[in-house]
Amino acid sequence: MPDENPLLKEAISLGGDPDAIRAFYQGWSDHYDDDMLLAIGYVGAKIAAEALVKHVSDTALVLDAGCGTGLVGIELIKRKWNLTIDGIDLTQAMLDAARSKGAYRKLNIADMSGPLYEIDDDVYDGIVSAGVFTNGHVGPAGLDELIRVAKPGAPIVLTVRDSAWEADGFKDKIGQLEKDGRTKTLEITHSPYHTKEDIFCQLVVLEVV
Numbered sequence: 001m002p003d004e005n006p007l008l009k010e011a012i013s014l015g016g017d018p019d020a021i022r023a024f025y026q027g028w029s030d031h032y033d034d035d036m037l038l039a040i041g042y043v044g045a046k047i048a049a050e051a052l053v054k055h056v057s058d059t060a061l062v063l064d065a066g067c068g069t070g071l072v073g074i075e076l077i078k079r080k081w082n083l084t085i086d087g088i089d090l091t092q093a094m095l096d097a098a099r100s101k102g103a104y105r106k107l108n109i110a111d112m113s114g115p116l117y118e119i120d121d122d123v124y125d126g127i128v129s130a131g132v133f134t135n136g137h138v139g140p141a142g143l144d145e146l147i148r149v150a151k152p153g154a155p156i157v158l159t160v161r162d163s164a165w166e167a168d169g170f171k172d173k174i175g176q177l178e179k180d181g182r183t184k185t186l187e188i189t190h191s192p193y194h195t196k197e198d199i200f201c202q203l204v205v206l207e208v209v
């Protein structure tokens with residue numbers, strides 16, 4: 001297996017500390033897209049967008065949670081141009097890069113490891129989050145707020161990197177959500193993630209009950 005990109009090694013060692021994450025992505029925002037797409041072969045944004053559009057209407061209101069530079073937004077509007085897409089992220093420079101892509105209605109700062117104070121209950125027809133539920137970023141508890149802000153029946157699509165799936169408690173959390181009758185698991189597929197590094201993820205599609 002090729003060595004993992006040094007920037008990604010640093011990213012997954014950030015320990016979930018919001019200040020460290022913000023500082024790291026602030027410095028990466030201007031070359032993130034090239035590094036991820038060209039050097040790493042990142043397909044997380046593409047597979048997550050592909051999965052979400054199968055489960056929402058053409059005019060759905062969608063939240064891209066941890067939108068970064070907006071790679072998911074671009075993949076969404078390529079497939080369904082009439083979606084309304086809001087994005088949230090911890091890092092201002094990433095949101096600024098997303099704004100320049102022109103795919104989003106609103107882009108706001110938010111910390112997904114805590115309450116999403118500015119978003120009401122039952123707002124979104126669908127939620128997508130690629131590359132955020134991973135080592136050193138947002139843990140499984142972050143799912144509770146995504147469920148709260150999604151409408152009943154809405155799909156929530158996430159990628160969870162293999163190295164975080166069991167070790168960081170995502171598999172257990174998703175099982176527990178299903179047992180508690182809060183979500184139905186529609187799909188869990190082992191998928192390519194960083195195609196130039198042989199790193200895989202679980203592509204998860206939940207439906208909010």
Ligand SMILES: C[S@@+](CC[C@H](N)C(=O)[O-])C[C@H]1O[C@@H](n2cnc3c(N)ncnc32)[C@H](O)[C@@H]1O
Nearest residue numbers: 045066067068089090091094111112113130131
């Ligand atoms: C690997 S990037 C993924 C970005 C985008 N979704 C994509 O697929 O390219 C991870 C993003 O998660 C954001 N992030 C990390 N921790 C976060 C948190 N606690 N709340 C909100 N965003 C967070 C970072 O700022 C960064 O933009």
